[in-house]
Amino acid sequence: MLIVGDVMLDEHILGDVRRLSPEAPVPIVEIQSRRYHPGGAANVAANINCLHGSALLVGIVGADAAGSRLTEELASRGVSTHDLIPAMDRRTTTKSRVMAGGQHIVRFDEECQIDLSAEQEELLATRAARSVEAADACIISDYAKGVATPRVCHAVISAACAKGIPVVVDPKGADYSKYMDATVITPNLKEARAAAGTYDNRFHNRDDSGILIEDIAATIMKQCPTSLLITRGAQGMTLFERGAPPVTIRARTRQVYDVTGAGDTVVATLALGLAAGLPMAQAARLGNLAAGIVVGELGASTVSIEALQHAIAEDSWSAREAATTF
Ligand SMILES: Nc1ncnc2c1ncn2[C@@H]1O[C@H](COP(=O)(O)OP(=O)(O)OP(=O)(O)O)[C@@H](O)[C@H]1O
Ligand SMILES: [Mg+2]
Numbered sequence: 001m002l003i004v005g006d007v008m009l010d011e012h013i014l015g016d017v018r019r020l021s022p023e024a025p026v027p028i029v030e031i032q033s034r035r036y037h038p039g040g041a042a043n044v045a046a047n048i049n050c051l052h053g054s055a056l057l058v059g060i061v062g063a064d065a066a067g068s069r070l071t072e073e074l075a076s077r078g079v080s081t082h083d084l085i086p087a088m089d090r091r092t093t094t095k096s097r098v099m100a101g102g103q104h105i106v107r108f109d110e111e112c113q114i115d116l117s118a119e120q121e122e123l124l125a126t127r128a129a130r131s132v133e134a135a136d137a138c139i140i141s142d143y144a145k146g147v148a149t150p151r152v153c154h155a156v157i158s159a160a161c162a163k164g165i166p167v168v169v170d171p172k173g174a175d176y177s178k179y180m181d182a183t184v185i186t187p188n189l190k191e192a193r194a195a196a197g198t199y200d201n202r203f204h205n206r207d208d209s210g211i212l213i214e215d216i217a218a219t220i221m222k223q224c225p226t227s228l229l230i231t232r233g234a235q236g237m238t239l240f241e242r243g244a245p246p247v248t249i250r251a252r253t254r255q256v257y258d259v260t261g262a263g264d265t266v267v268a269t270l271a272l273g274l275a276a277g278l279p280m281a282q283a284a285r286l287g288n289l290a291a292g293i294v295v296g297e298l299g300a301s302t303v304s305i306e307a308l309q310h311a312i313a314e315d316s317w318s319a320r321e322a323a324t325t326f
Contacts, residue, residue: 001048001271004128004156005041005141005148005170007059007084009070010301011096012037017105029100038073039095041141043261043301044170045079047268050302051290053275056135058083058128059147060120062112066092083127087120093145116146125155132159137166137275139267140179144172153178166274169226170267174198176224184227184280185220186267192216192230199223213238214246229284231266231291233259239284247281252292252311261301262291269303289315 015029038046045055057079061067063086070092071081090112098105116124124147132138138160142148153169157179160167166183174194179185187195193211196219197203203216217228217240228240236251266287273283289311290303 001053001268001275002056002058002128002131002135002138002156003041003045003048003141004058004124004131004138004152005044006093006143006145007042007057007061007070008039008093008095008143008145009066009073010037010039010043011035011094013096013098015098015100017100027100027105029098029105036069036073037301038070038077038079039261040093040143040145040264041139041147042070042074042079043264044139044141044268045074046077047265047290047302048272049078050304051269051272051308052305053268053272055079056083056131057081058085058124058131060085060087060090060116060124062086062090062092063088064092066094066110083131085120085123085127089114089117093143111145114146116149121149121151125152128152129155129159132156132163132165135160135165137168137271139271140167140169140182141264141267142170142172148172148178150178157181166271168267168271168274170263171195176220176226179226180224182226183274184229184270185224186229186231186263186270188231188233188263189213189216192220192228195220214240217246227280229266229270229280229287231263237266237284237288239281241280247284249285249288252289252315253296256295257298258300259295262295264301265291265294265303269308285315286312 012035014033015031017027021028045057048055074081093111095109097107169179169182169185196216200219231237236249239247269290270283270287273286293303293307294300
């Protein structure tokens with residue numbers, strides 16, 4: 001599975017608060033430990049390997065300590081990092097969360113806001129297109145940090161189309177024309193609405209009444225004729241395929257701990273399902289089951305194959321068929 005996109009490092013700084021600072025009305029956190037996890041496109045790759053897929057990751061890291069840490073974290077999860085390109089002029093995107101006494105105290109981010117150079121973009125596009133040769137499906141994981149340029153998206157999608165393999169896109173931004181000819185785009189509802197707003201002003205209206213998810217999907221699909229899987233948080237997801245009625249899949253989790261990264265799990269599972277030849281609606285159901293597991297576990301951002309098989313067995317939908325998918 002090829003994943004092209006914005007990789008990040010997630011850091012959790014765990015500590016205790018015993019007193020307030022004398023300098024300002026803020027708590028002093030005494031740090032006990034730090035934990036690191038791949039984030040963004042790197043989390044998608046970690047999800048692929050956790051489900052016994054084989055992730056090839058193409059992206060950009062800074063030539064810094066966070067970049068080395070991210071590469072180590074990925075390697076320890078069996079993800080191939082040969083095509084992570086180190087860039088001297090960029091910082092590795094890092095999101096650090098400070099946690100104390102079960103409370104999230106603050107998050108601080110480091111990221112690079114500058115565009116890729118023409119050489120970096122060319123190198124990425126070439127490596128991405130070449131990696132399609134070894135892949136049975138592709139994912140573009142766009143977090144709007146600079147990697148998924150129209151040139152890079154086009155390189156992946158045209159190579160995948162020529163080979164006849166699916167491309168799943170987790171989009172950002174309001175213009176989906178760069179994802180043209182992908183197999184399926186998976187925005188959340190807020191992202192889908194923003195994209196529809198670029199084609200039709202009515203979706204910018206602050207009054208929500210009368211705006212239907214079907215209208216949002218139809219507006220996007222008129223401009224960019226790809227299947228759309230709109231994820232809807234606790235409401236589950238709705239799949240819009242051309243020429244077929246929409247399919248709504250309800251979310252399954254009873255207790256929710258942490259919804260961060262649920263979208264990454266959806267795209268990873270959906271793409272694995274498509275690579276294995278499942279129809280889109282069934283692959284989406286798998287994605288919904290897998291995301292339901294990650295949001296229901298404290299601190300989890302990947303799903304094991306055993307946990308997914310267990311959820312399939314509990315689900316009413318065609319358990320035997322799905323169990324033989326992976
Ligand atoms: N509160 C919840 N309860 C149950 N399932 C959930 C919940 N939130 C998310 N999910 C599951 O995760 C999927 C993706 O969630 P969501 O629509 O929030 O994506 P997202 O906003 O892209 O997430 P991310 O924070 O990873 O970017 C949903 O379609 C659903 O299957
Ligand atoms: Mg998302």
